[in-house]
Amino acid sequence: MVFAGHAVVLGAGMGGLIAAQVLSEVYDQVTVVDRDSMPDAAAPRRGVPQSRQLHVLLARGRQALDELFDGLSEELNAMGAPLVDLNEQVHWQNDGYPMRRSPSGLIGLGVSRPLLEHAVRSRVGKLPNVRFRARTEVSSLVTSGDGRRVVGVTVAERDGERGTLHADLVVDAGGRASRTPLWLGELGYPTPREQRVPIEVTYVTRLYQRDPRHLDGLLGALTNARPERPRTGIVAVQEGERFAVALSGVLGEEPPVDDEGYVRFAESLGMPHIAELVREATPVSAPARMRYPASVRRHYERLRRFPLGYLVIGDALCSFNPLYGQGMTVAADEGLLLRRLLTSGGDKLWRRFFRGAAKLIDGPWSIAVGTDLRFPQVEGRRTPKVRFVNAYVHRLHAAAQTDPVLGSAFLRVLNLVDPPARLLHPAIVLRVLRGGRSTADG
Template sequence: MSRAGNAVVLGASMAGLIAARVLSDAYDSVTLVDRDALPDAAVPRRGVPQSRQLHVLLACGRQALDELFDGLSDELHACGAPLVDLNGQVHWYNDGYLMRRSASQLIGVGVSRPLLERTVRARVEKLANVRFHPSAEASALLSTDDRRRITGVLVTPRDGVPYRLDADLVVDACGRASRSPAWLAALGYPTPAEQRVAVDVTYVTRTYERDPRHLDGLLGALTNAVPTRPRTGIVAAQEDDRFAVALSGVLGEQPPLDDEGYARFAESLGQPLISQVVREAVPVGEPALMRYPASVRRRYERLRRFPNGYLVFGDALCSFNPVYGQGMTVAATEGLLLRRLLAGKPGRLWRRFFRGAGKLIDGPWSIAVGTDLRFPEVAGPRTLRVRLVNAYVHRLHAAARTDAVLGTAFLRVLNLVDPPHRLLRPAIVARVLRGGSRPG
């Protein structure tokens, strides 16, 4: 796969690290630029404000990261992060129905964002042709005179003189703060159409000492938001024998930060196993609040004109409602896509990547947006398909109380292992119709 040239990645968070790992096999040198001073320890950092929040690495994401970083799951496990059977070791309350558990091959990793990012960054730092430029920020793109190709970036260090980084490929992995639309417009290119779904999510994460008596000895619990109760609760085991608890509200609902208010919010979810952790477990550190106004998808795959030598990656392409835990997994699958494309025919990389990424994003986007549209206050087109799918999934949840096959089928889709249409296979539909009550 090796080819001559230099690549620059803007952003050294998870998406940027994934992109750098892939590019290190295809370019002579790879440079990561990040505005933060990158810590050696597994601690939250300013440039990743969500790093103190509970993160979910879906089964598909774990598999993809293991393919990109051989043995990563085992390394995280050796650091204390539990490997979790996402069906057999988690209580799932979907639309108020407790899903029947069974052993599955859907294995996740209970890991905090700082530990995951530090471990992955350490892997990337060991690559001989990769270097980091911390405490610096890209301020402009450089291009050929005809503006048909990006040739590098202008970098402004926090304390110093701006300098240029020449590159044969520049990848924007700056997340939701991506400046690519403005940079492209300045070069005379059209900006991508943007889809926004305003969900107004506020979530508060707090960490507790993990007691095996809680959650009946299992490693996680989740209850989803419904139109009559727009609140969510998640408990997930993590490294250092901790439980991370994330309570969230949509459409203006906000978990309080004080102990009593937080506990009452947990009790309002109606699932005693979750509220018991909040009431009884020993808290570690202070609660962390974050707001997420809207899911945003930028449709780069629809552009007909775009400069060569430039890509947009990860959350800069599509930023998902964090409640569904899809962001890191989609970035990892985009990394595998980029690896395949770099190993193939050269030319028009941007077109092939954006089209492929668009297809990867379609499934998780439809899951997240379709679910959010269950709430009447969320603006968006409620097509007949969306209404029928939501009614069908509600009925599936009811049937999954006693049918573990349905629970596993649902979790395979939720974990992005299977596409959503797999829930419409005749055998699955028959089980839903036999076991599901009609939506209330």
């Protein structure tokens, strides 16, 4: 199905680029509006402060992006981003238990956010019916006379020129800073209920020259935060023969940015692989600090009234605790959902999209929020289900020290390939109850 007309995307981050790719397949023209300049090379953007931080592209995210942008993984791999078996080539330590490594078939991509975004932006920019309007601010929505449909946006360029950008569909991909709730209120529409889970994450990323001596020659390492030690350490290989190291703390724990303090924080994690790398490897960047106050989900799917010709996607719908690396993957799956809905046709696109997106968000949201609720200081309802799942997953981690099947099952859920309920399959439960004993047969 092809729609004659013009679609406008607000935001040129990953969510906006994904939306632009999908819309270009059905609209005559697509315009991507962003307040930033668009760099010609792979470089951090001012409007994406997290672009200097370590980003992990989950296995499902890589698959979804390859569906949206054919051959993207191979292209990035040719640019130096290694493909990584997320179990066999990574040291995992969950709740203090080292996971037994084994081939898993879960393939991630060791790529920085600037290179990934640059590769995707370059592809979108080459589409004949897509154009970018950089250094342009969107100040309001423009509606039809009866207020039922969004027909454009009011824009102001950095040089002061103002005007109206008319559109048949507007998609807000403005991320956490989305102004849609404010604009809906101004237009007399109800605003979505907002669910916030304060976690107060502070994370500091630094790049190091990669040396095969470190991590026993593997390509990554991770140790998670837990109530008795609310600190996380992650190492991920990247293009350019680099390791990105992200040290983080929650609920007031903050990694220092000085060399000595950064090393001490790494040593406090109880994972020698990370401490050794930070202590001995050669830094190739200054530490970059980022603070993230809370996971935020906006329940647009519960609204009874919403303007036609308008959608919200990506972090503007739901912004997850970044420690779980879910944001880009969920945005890519939302892009695939939008593609299916546009192709199949039907009325009230907003209702069908928000309901479908809510189902995509439910699983990763339950993982992120349920795990964060292990910390007594985090506000939120600890239902019997949440308490049971957290206790069960802790026991699974203990059993995964010797049972590689459990490790792979956990990683498939963490990477959003399988739903969380998969961990409660009878075959998995039996292995957990056996505590990893007699599982050498896999």
